[in-house]
Amino acid sequence: MKKIVNIKPFCLFILLLSVVFPMNINAQTSNSKNLNAWSTVSIEYKLNKKWSFELAEQLRLKENLSLVDEYFTELQTEYSVNKNFSLSAGARFIRQNDTEGNIQGYENHFRFQFDASYKHKINDFKLDYRLRYQNKNDLSVSVADGDYANQHLRFKTDVEYNIKNWKLDPQFSAEIFNHFEKGEDGGFDKYRLTFGTDYDMKKYGKISLYYRFEKELNVDLPETTNIIGLSYKYTIKNK
Known part of the structure; x- marks a missing residue:
């Protein structure tokens, strides 16, 4: 009897293309300089079953990879309350390239x-939910000069499908951003969809490796961005 070929990876790949390709075409027609690239190198130290620490360096390119958007160093720690629930906190120092307006550089x-995450399994699916509070500030401008913290509440859902005898399990995540800042109107300002996989060596x-689609919300001319990402973690x- 002939061995039956597992067609799950092929079907999932076709499904991924059917979603990503229309979004990519739409983004290219609305913005000719919308391709970004994010690359990350990080090292993680697991102290024990409860505590872990991570140091990461990331470089982001914009405008069809022709300019540096920003680069940053991030330090993060995570505490596992139990096998499903965890809390984490992180800090990031950013060098951001401003290419708009009269003052650039x-x-x-x-x-x-601060993050709160919950994860669990349903059959061959791994699900992860994350709620994040984020606070970002321009260090070159003081509050007296009109600079106030750019704050977001972010909710992310991540799904990974485990394929038997297949090391590149597909992953999908969706994230919504809610913005609030003194002196500005608040509300949902963008969403992000990510398709990717990883290889454990x-x-x-x-x-x-991942592809990310990002789009602004509640603006007259929403900007869309395509992002390709590559990361390595050790x-x-x-002991």
């Missing part, structure tokens, strides 16, 4: 965030 920004670390476990 690199600016120093500082951002911190065991003791050599993990590589992740994990050290305390």
